[in-house]
Amino acid sequence: MKEEKLIGKVTHYFGKVGVAVIKLEDTLKVGDSIRIVGGETDLNQIVDSMEIEHQKVNEAKAGQSVGLKVAQKVREGYKVYKL
Numbered sequence: 825m826k827e828e829k830l831i832g833k834v835t836h837y838f839g840k841v842g843v844a845v846i847k848l849e850d851t852l853k854v855g856d857s858i859r860i861v862g863g864e865t866d867l868n869q870i871v872d873s874m875e876i877e878h879q880k881v882n883e884a885k886a887g888q889s890v891g892l893k894v895a896q897k898v899r900e901g902y903k904v905y906k907l
Contacts, residue, residue: 828859828905834898835889844894846904852890853883860894862902869895 831852836845844860852858852871860867874881874892884890 828907830903831858831906832904834860834862834900834902834904836900837894837898838891839897842893842895842897843891844898845889845891847889848884849886850906851883851885852906857907859905859907860898860902861905863899865896865898865902867894867896867898868907 829850831850832846832848834844835847837843852874854871854873856871858869858871871892874884874890876884876888876890881890
C-alpha cells in the first residue's frame with residue numbers, strides 16, 4: 825500500500841449536489857486518488873473533476889479551496905489524504 829499524505833481538510837459540504845469543499849495544504853490534480861476520513865466515513869475515490877470559484881481546474885495548490893464531487897456524505901473537519 826502506498827503511503828498516504830495529508831493534503832487538506834473538508835471545510836464545507838453541499839448535500840444536495842454531493843460536493844465537498846476542501847482547503848488544501850498541498851497540491852491536488854485531476855486523476856489523483858484521495859481518501860477522506862472522519863467519523864463513520866472512510867472513502868477512497870479518484871478526483872475526476874474539481875472547481876475553484878465555479879471554474880473547472882486540473883490542478884490546485886496549497887492554500888486554495890477546491891470543490892469536488894464525493895461519492896458519499898462528508899462533514900467539516902474530515903481529513904483528506906492523497907494516496
